[in-house]
Amino acid sequence: MLRVKNLTVSIHGKPIIKGLNLEVNEGEVHAIMGPNGSGKSTLASVIAGHKMFDVDKGEISYMGKNIFDMPAETRAREGIFLGFQYPVEIPGVSIANFMRTAINEKRKYLGLDPLTGAEFLKLMEEKKKMVEIHSKLANRSVNEGFSGGEKKKNEIFQMAMLEPRLAILDETDSGLDIDALKVVANGVNKLRRKDNATVLITHYQRLLDYIVPDFVHILYDGRIIKSGNKELAMELEEKGYDWIRKETATGAA
Amino acid sequence: METTYTSLTKDRLLELYQKEQKAIRGQATPMVNRIRQHAFTRFRDNGFPTTKQESWRFTDLRPLLNTEFAFDFSNQSRNIDVDKLFTCDVYDLDTFSITLLNGWFVYKHAPLTRLADGTIIGSLAKAMEVYPGIIDQYIGRAAKPDQYEMAALNTAFLQDGLFIYVPEGAHVEKPVQLINIANAEHPVFLQPRHLIIADKGAKLTLVHCDHSLTHNISFTNTVMELYAEENAVVDHYKIQNKGRNSALVTNNFFHQNKNSRLSSNIITLNGGFTKNIVDVSINHSDCLSEHYGLYLVDSNQHVDNQLNIDHVAAHSRSNQLYKGILDDDATAVFSGKVLVRRHAQQTQAHQNNKNILLTDNAKANTQPHLEIYADDVKCSHGATVGQLDPEAMFYMRSRGLCERTARQMMMIAFASEVVQKISIEALKKRIHNMVEKRLKGELSICDQCVLHCNSKEPTTFNIDLSKL
Numbered sequence: 001m002l003r004v005k006n007l008t009v010s011i012h013g014k015p016i017i018k019g020l021n022l023e024v025n026e027g028e029v030h031a032i033m034g035p036n037g038s039g040k041s042t043l044a045s046v047i048a049g050h051k052m053f054d055v056d057k058g059e060i061s062y063m064g065k066n067i068f069d070m071p072a073e074t075r076a077r078e079g080i081f082l083g084f085q086y087p088v089e090i091p092g093v094s095i096a097n098f099m100r101t102a103i104n105e106k107r108k109y110l111g112l113d114p115l116t117g118a119e120f121l122k123l124m125e126e127k128k129k130m131v132e133i134h135s136k137l138a139n140r141s142v143n144e145g146f147s148g149g150e151k152k153k154n155e156i157f158q159m160a161m162l163e164p165r166l167a168i169l170d171e172t173d174s175g176l177d178i179d180a181l182k183v184v185a186n187g188v189n190k191l192r193r194k195d196n197a198t199v200l201i202t203h204y205q206r207l208l209d210y211i212v213p214d215f216v217h218i219l220y221d222g223r224i225i226k227s228g229n230k231e232l233a234m235e236l237e238e239k240g241y242d243w244i245r246k247e248t249a250t251g252a253a
Numbered sequence: 254m255e256t257t258y259t260s261l262t263k264d265r266l267l268e269l270y271q272k273e274q275k276a277i278r279g280q281a282t283p284m285v286n287r288i289r290q291h292a293f294t295r296f297r298d299n300g301f302p303t304t305k306q307e308s309w310r311f312t313d314l315r316p317l318l319n320t321e322f323a324f325d326f327s328n329q330s331r332n333i334d335v336d337k338l339f340t341c342d343v344y345d346l347d348t349f350s351i352t353l354l355n356g357w358f359v360y361k362h363a364p365l366t367r368l369a370d371g372t373i374i375g376s377l378a379k380a381m382e383v384y385p386g387i388i389d390q391y392i393g394r395a396a397k398p399d400q401y402e403m404a405a406l407n408t409a410f411l412q413d414g415l416f417i418y419v420p421e422g423a424h425v426e427k428p429v430q431l432i433n434i435a436n437a438e439h440p441v442f443l444q445p446r447h448l449i450i451a452d453k454g455a456k457l458t459l460v461h462c463d464h465s466l467t468h469n470i471s472f473t474n475t476v477m478e479l480y481a482e483e484n485a486v487v488d489h490y491k492i493q494n495k496g497r498n499s500a501l502v503t504n505n506f507f508h509q510n511k512n513s514r515l516s517s518n519i520i521t522l523n524g525g526f527t528k529n530i531v532d533v534s535i536n537h538s539d540c541l542s543e544h545y546g547l548y549l550v551d552s553n554q555h556v557d558n559q560l561n562i563d564h565v566a567a568h569s570r571s572n573q574l575y576k577g578i579l580d581d582d583a584t585a586v587f588s589g590k591v592l593v594r595r596h597a598q599q600t601q602a603h604q605n606n607k608n609i610l611l612t613d614n615a616k617a618n619t620q621p622h623l624e625i626y627a628d629d630v631k632c633s634h635g636a637t638v639g640q641l642d643p644e645a646m647f648y649m650r651s652r653g654l655c656e657r658t659a660r661q662m663m664m665i666a667f668a669s670e671v672v673q674k675i676s677i678e679a680l681k682k683r684i685h686n687m688v689e690k691r692l693k694g695e696l697s698i699c700d701q702c703v704l705h706c707n708s709k710e711p712t713t714f715n716i717d718l719s720k721l
Contacts, residue, residue: 076653088648092666
């Protein structure tokens with residue numbers, strides 16, 4: 001589904017990702033772990049289509065298509081979803097209006113009729129339940145005045161509404177208390193299907209207690225230096241990132 | 254009677270005043286004519302405002318006056334069937350509607366209507382004959398010809414406009430809607446004068462729409478004096494949708510008495526040149542004074558909002574929120590001044606102006622200004638000039654919205670903070686729609702016009718009202 005080949009990315013001339021390879025297939029959950037500044041969020045942003053970064057080398061294909069040919073919105077309509085580490089506040093734009101517009105633009109792209117008001121409301125109620133949102137969230141402005149937990153829940157809610165094929169969740173667990181973490185993890189688990197895939201970007205192993213990954217990758221200094229199964233996350237939690245640093249140093253020597 | 258000139262200067266106006274004095278003074282009360290004479294003197298001494306003055310620094314009237322304007326010192330509009338020119342299409346908005354055509358009251362209703370609760374609505378010219386007592390008590394008290402040149406000019410030539418008197422305790426249920434239309438084959442110079450009084454405990458909603466029906470040149474210089482007496486509640490809305498060749502200067506003077514509540518909203522959707530002056534005197538304690546503005550300008554349109562709020566008495570609150578979106582080469586000016594005098598303790602005054610520039614050529618000059626002489630007050634001011642947030646744009650696009658839709662949504666959201674303040678539901682909806690259309694580039698001044706001047710068919714007044 002997603003193939004990242006020898007990707008090199010820089011910002012203002014400073015290399016961030018230095019030859020990264022990753023393959024994600026349908027039905028899989030991948031976790032990408034790594035210390036601050038290793039390039040995790042950059043990878044997520046580049047896949048979603050943020051223009052701030054310069055792709056110097058390499059390829060990313062999604063469902064066999066070169067994603068560099070597609071603007072951000074086309075990638076979204078094709079089924080890529082980015083859960084933001086820092087969801088943006090958009091004063092005055094209600095979540096309901098935002099989601100309805102997003103869904104209908106996607107449907108238009110796919111050649112489907114737009115959802116009627118009633119259909120949309122029904123869908124929204126259903127998805128709100130899934131991520132345990134009880135407030136009158138829909139009428140509120142996107143992320144405006146939301147707590148950290150509400151913002152992250154809102155990301156999962158949007159993901160539920162848009163039903164992506166490939167969801168990349170960038171530090172969705174950061175800043176969450178254990179209850180919110182469970183709700184978010186539950187949401188992600190409920191949305192898992194055989195034909196979609198999830199990439200979790202995280203600092204800590206904690207989230208992986210609730211969402212069990214098929215693969216764990218350790219990203220360090222712009223490269224994936226180690227891949228394995230969930231045991232790798234445990235090991236990393238136990239030994240800390242210093243272990244990776246040492247291993248890398250030894251490997252280099 | 255019409256007089257024409259090649260360009261409008263102070264001297265020409267002075268000459269015109271002398272020549273037409275008889276018609277201008279007309280049936281006005283001796284008091285009005287004394288005020289007029291004083292204002293005339295002020296205009297003679299000061300002339301038009303110039304860009305050397307702080308409040309006109311970015312707004313130059315001179316190019317607008319290089320036109321051969323016609324004046325209309327007698328009411329030639331009174332018997333025109335105005336419904337054939339213009340029909341307001343705010344659905345579900347049940348208003349008491351008054352039309353001024355080229356500055357004169359159109360006699361669709363009787364020149365003065367007296368409602369069951371004693372409220373008087375009608376023509377100022379007529380009111381000067383019928384209710385000289387009320388006129389003399391109020392007219393000229395709020396307007397400041399010594400301070401504002403354009404108000405002096407208007408006062409010197411004042412003849413007709415809207416008059417409303419809401420007596421003590423009366424609540425006017427229907428909003429009163431004033432539709433101010435400029436429609437002439439020649440460039441016209443218009444100076445309507447409005448006097449609005451909400452007596453003690455009275456309640457009034459006034460919707461004031463400025464339209465031009467043709468693309469011809471017009472210059473409107475209007476003065477409104479509005480008095481909110483003790484415990485009165487007044488909502489005032491101005492909707493400006495004028496042609497590109499129109500110049501509009503509005504001088505709005507508000508007097509607030511004890512515990513009165515005033516809300517003023519100025520929505521500028523189109524207009525070649527617009528200058529709104531809002532001058533508020535909070536002379537007594539416990540008042541609430543809210544001022545909202547929205548301007549959406551493009552091409553080379555220019556809009557200037559100047560607010561002066563004078564807190565004379567204690568325990569009052571004032572709030573200003575003006576927002577604008579500027580496209581192409583449009584320019585905007587905001588200058589908001591709050592003066593808190595020595596005895597105005599426990600004043601709360603807030604002021605905010607936010608601008609979004611969509612191009613590098615658009616320009617906003619903003620000067621929020623506080624002048625405080627009391628020591629126990631809560632005041633704040635702020636101003637921003639910026640672009641649409643690129644991170645928000647990416648966020649929206651990452652959900653599948655195209656750039657255009659994302660931009661529009663953000664602009665509509667930006668504008669809606671002001672639109673949300675409108676308390677009449679039908680009007681709020683209508684203005685929201687107009688703002689939406691405006692931001693999608695679909696609103697023109699012809700929107701409500703039935704003249705179809707762009708079509709090849711000759712202009713006729715035979716219209717199918719069912720289409721409206």
